[in-house]
Amino acid sequence: MIVKIAFKNIWRNKLRSWVVIIAIALGIFGGLAVISTATGLSKMRQNNAIRTYVSHLQLHDSAYLKYGRLDDTINQQADIITYLEKSKKVKGISPRLKVESFIQSAGGTSGVILNGIDPEKERQVTDLAEQCIAGNFLERYKQKPPIIISQKLATKLNARVKTTIQCSFTNNIGVPITGIFKVVDIFSTSNSMYDELNAFVRLEDLQNLTSIQGSHEIAVVLHEEKEVEQFREELISKFPNQHIASWRGIAPDLGYADKMMDLVMTLFLIIIMLALAFGIVNTMLMAVLERKKELGMLISVGMNKRKVFWMIIWESIFLALIAGPLGIFSTYLAVNFFGRVGIDLSFAAQGLRSIGLESTLFPILDNKYYVIISILVIITAILSCIYPALKALKLNPAETLRTA
Amino acid sequence: MIKVTHVTKTYDDGKVRVEALRGINVEIKNGEFTAIVGPSGSGKTTLLNIIGGLDTPTEGNVIIGETNIALLSENQLIDFRLNHIGFVFQSYNLIPVLTAKENVEFLMLLQNKSEAERDERTTKLLKAVGLEDQINKKPNEMSGGQQQRVAVARALASKPDFILADEPTANLDSASTANLLDIMYRLNQEENMTFVFSTHDQRVIDRAKRVITVEDGKILSDIYT
Ligand SMILES: Nc1ncnc2c1ncn2[C@@H]1O[C@H](COP(=O)(O)OP(=O)(O)OP(=O)(O)O)[C@@H](O)[C@H]1O
Ligand SMILES: [Mg+2]
Numbered sequence: 001m002i003v004k005i006a007f008k009n010i011w012r013n014k015l016r017s018w019v020v021i022i023a024i025a026l027g028i029f030g031g032l033a034v035i036s037t038a039t040g041l042s043k044m045r046q047n048n049a050i051r052t053y054v055s056h057l058q059l060h061d062s063a064y065l066k067y068g069r070l071d072d073t074i075n076q077q078a079d080i081i082t083y084l085e086k087s088k089k090v091k092g093i094s095p096r097l098k099v100e101s102f103i104q105s106a107g108g109t110s111g112v113i114l115n116g117i118d119p120e121k122e123r124q125v126t127d128l129a130e131q132c133i134a135g136n137f138l139e140r141y142k143q144k145p146p147i148i149i150s151q152k153l154a155t156k157l158n159a160r161v162k163t164t165i166q167c168s169f170t171n172n173i174g175v176p177i178t179g180i181f182k183v184v185d186i187f188s189t190s191n192s193m194y195d196e197l198n199a200f201v202r203l204e205d206l207q208n209l210t211s212i213q214g215s216h217e218i219a220v221v222l223h224e225e226k227e228v229e230q231f232r233e234e235l236i237s238k239f240p241n242q243h244i245a246s247w248r249g250i251a252p253d254l255g256y257a258d259k260m261m262d263l264v265m266t267l268f269l270i271i272i273m274l275a276l277a278f279g280i281v282n283t284m285l286m287a288v289l290e291r292k293k294e295l296g297m298l299i300s301v302g303m304n305k306r307k308v309f310w311m312i313i314w315e316s317i318f319l320a321l322i323a324g325p326l327g328i329f330s331t332y333l334a335v336n337f338f339g340r341v342g343i344d345l346s347f348a349a350q351g352l353r354s355i356g357l358e359s360t361l362f363p364i365l366d367n368k369y370y371v372i373i374s375i376l377v378i379i380t381a382i383l384s385c386i387y388p389a390l391k392a393l394k395l396n397p398a399e400t401l402r403t404a
Numbered sequence: 405m406i407k408v409t410h411v412t413k414t415y416d417d418g419k420v421r422v423e424a425l426r427g428i429n430v431e432i433k434n435g436e437f438t439a440i441v442g443p444s445g446s447g448k449t450t451l452l453n454i455i456g457g458l459d460t461p462t463e464g465n466v467i468i469g470e471t472n473i474a475l476l477s478e479n480q481l482i483d484f485r486l487n488h489i490g491f492v493f494q495s496y497n498l499i500p501v502l503t504a505k506e507n508v509e510f511l512m513l514l515q516n517k518s519e520a521e522r523d524e525r526t527t528k529l530l531k532a533v534g535l536e537d538q539i540n541k542k543p544n545e546m547s548g549g550q551q552q553r554v555a556v557a558r559a560l561a562s563k564p565d566f567i568l569a570d571e572p573t574a575n576l577d578s579a580s581t582a583n584l585l586d587i588m589y590r591l592n593q594e595e596n597m598t599f600v601f602s603t604h605d606q607r608v609i610d611r612a613k614r615v616i617t618v619e620d621g622k623i624l625s626d627i628y629t
Binding site for chain 1: 413453479482493501511513514562
């Protein structure tokens with residue numbers, strides 16, 4: 001009965017109730033929209049980084065990470081590669097030989113890491129090939145061994161495609177070595193720091209130049225990102241002497257972004273709930289003050305305070321119960337729609353690119369947020385009408401009836 | 405039976421002291437049809453509120469049946485009102501979102517009466533006040549007189565010991581006033597329901613069987629007609 005009266009009461013002032021309902025729904029929608037966009041951005045940054053340069057997993061010799069010496073190559077390379085090739089989870093493997101080198105052209109000098117790669121294999125692991133402007137991923141060349149440098153480095157060296165450049169370094173026994181390469185293509189990824197530091201040459205060219213066989217790094221990409229950590233454990237138990245890191249370990253900032261996200265979202269939810277609470281307190285307080293006489297009458301004829309209290313609590317529960325699904329459902333539709341179609345951010349593409357983002361954003365919303373927000377909305381609704389409800393209990397029936 | 409002894413009521417907000425009642429002694433027996441009259445500000449409402457347990461006396465006792473309601477806590481008083489006293493106010497009697505039937509049923513729901521009993525009694529009472537064809541109307545779809553009749557039916561629904569009505573006809577035209585009084589009078593005659601009401605209206609006073617005149621917070625006269 002009380003529940004029924006409460007439900008009917010909220011429709012007495014339809015406009016006010018709808019304003020509150022829509023405000024709550026918008027709050028939920030806005031909050032979830034921000035959360036999903038932010039999640040989408042962070043995921044996009046992650047995926048970008050994984051795709052262009054981090055990969056899912058990287059294997060190194062433990063000594064290589066410690067000393068970075070030229071001859072600290074992966075000593076079980078053949079076994080590891082065989083194992084990886086057999087695994088159904090693995091999508092691509094790319095061994096790399098990495099040499100810190102001084103790079104020099106007629107127009108300038110710089111420091112760079114020469115990455116000796118197998119273009120065929122590298123294609124399966126990163127999308128570096130797609131980032132090359134001329135579409136020559138170390139595949140077409142004449143006498144001089146080919147090199148790919150970034151746009152950034154090219155500018156610094158005043159180099160172009162076909163420019164000859166010279167790389168020099170000291171090998172593992174202290175002998176200075178110089179190699180001549182010809183720029184065959186220029187790449188640019190969304191990470192300008194990475195771009196500046198890396199150049200790519202053919203694996204066998206670098207092996208010949210250094211007289212080092214094998215590789216320093218094996219980059220691995222799996223079919224499913226979800227399986228990364230578990231597969232890492234698997235590899236560690238198989239090859240305990242290797243240093244095996246997942247993308248979270250290699251680029252911890254990408255993972256921190258997730259943690260930051262959680263914090264920001266929590267703050268956001270708190271703000272939404274506070275706004276919601278203010279809205280409800282206000283409305284219910286008005287609803288109580290406006291009905292003073294009626295509430296006084298109810299208490300006079302024998303409705304006890306507990307029932308009066310619950311009647312008012314139920315009124316705001318109903319408001320929240322109508323607004324909650326409304327907000328959640330509209331969010332669900334929007335997130336699903338834009339999750340498929342994407343949100344076009346090309347107007348800001350230039351700026352986004354420099355921080356590792358692309359121009360189409362796909363919002364992502366973890367289901368748990370729907371649950372969390374539903375629970376929070378209801379709890380907030382109940383909490384915030386306690387004050388107005390208590391206000392109703394303080395009414396003195398004789399007083400309220402007198403002021404007719 | 406209502407027994408009011410040595411009741412005084414002083415309103416004191418710190419600045420102004422108003423002695424609304426100054427030593428009231430009165431006994432109202434079951435089955436009476438009593439009007440409380442007096443000029444504005446004489447203390448009629450205050451007296452009815454104290455009898456009805458809506459307000460507490462500064463001094464004195466109010467005994468209803470066996471209970472000294474001056475000794476009850478606030479929550480006990482609410483329950484006491486629900487089960488022993490029927491109220492008809494001048495206005496704001498009904499719950500606007502409920503129909504006539506639901507308004508009458510309301511107190512029985514608070515009393516946890518069974519659905520069968522509620523239905524039967526609601527129908528009977530609405531018939532007794534001549535509103536059997538208005539049961540599904542909301543208060544704002546009824547006239548002032550009809551609303552007051554629903555209020556009388558509602559007051560009776562909880563099977564109270566007596567009904568208190570503070571100026572129940574103040575907002576009614578003369579036809580509705582006569583009609584409401586007829587109904588109250590008939591309920592008094594046929595069901596032996598006790599009515600205590602305050603009024604300014606001479607036509608209402610004329611129908612009363614006992615007229616208590618209050619002035620300045622004291623009983624000036626008490627006449628059985
Ligand atoms: N809450 C209050 N605080 C202070 N004074 C009050 C209060 N309630 C009533 N009074 C005073 O008590 C006196 C009696 O008031 P009461 O309402 O009982 O008179 P009444 O006979 O019902 O008058 P009316 O015919 O106008 O309804 C009046 O002087 C009134 O101003
Ligand atoms: Mg009065």
